[in-house]
Amino acid sequence: MPIWYLNVDGSSDRKGGGVGIVLEGPNGVIIEQAVSFNFQLNNNQAEYEALITGLVLAKELEIEQRKLEDFLKSLGIKHITSFVEHLQMNGQAEAANKAIISELKKCLGAVKGLWVEELPEVLWAYKCTPHRSTREMPFNLTYRTNAMLPVELGEPSIRRGIQDMSLNDEHLRINLDILPEWREVAMIKNAAQK
Incomplete structure (x- = not known):
């Protein structure tokens, strides 16, 4: 052995x-x-x-x-088996799926056969909504930037008008560099709540 x-x-x-x-x-x-x-x-x-x-x-x-x-x-430790940790690790996917299915049901209402067309919007909403455990959006934890929907308007907004695209790539690189620390902070917050 x-x-x-x-x-x-x-x-x-x-x-x-x-x-x-x-x-x-x-x-x-x-x-x-x-x-x-x-x-x-x-x-x-x-x-x-x-x-x-x-x-x-x-x-x-x-x-x-x-x-x-x-x-x-x-070490003189009496080991008593507890299943809480195991269930929480395995239950994460089910909890996320439950939230997504709940949002799908809210969006679909009477048109239940169109769920395939509605799924991308529901997933987008799920990824862009802060979660109670981490107080962060999954999109933000992944890309360390806020999600911005592409909206076509006649006039560009001031934010888009003054945006310097050459600096945008640099800011994204910096955000990706510090992303592991932000994920770690979110994991610690999540663990502290358990």
């Missing part, structure tokens, strides 16, 4: 904290993960968060249950 080793470390300061996880597997396989928190916690709490995150990572990698039980027992 292959043996996996979990090494964790956590630290904190006034702005928040972070944890580092190194999972070493058989044949020299090393998996590293770093997580930062945008909320205050002390060093002990950071260490606990590191351990929990490492155990979640091990579980996601489907490391054998018996090895996990032995590891927890060596």
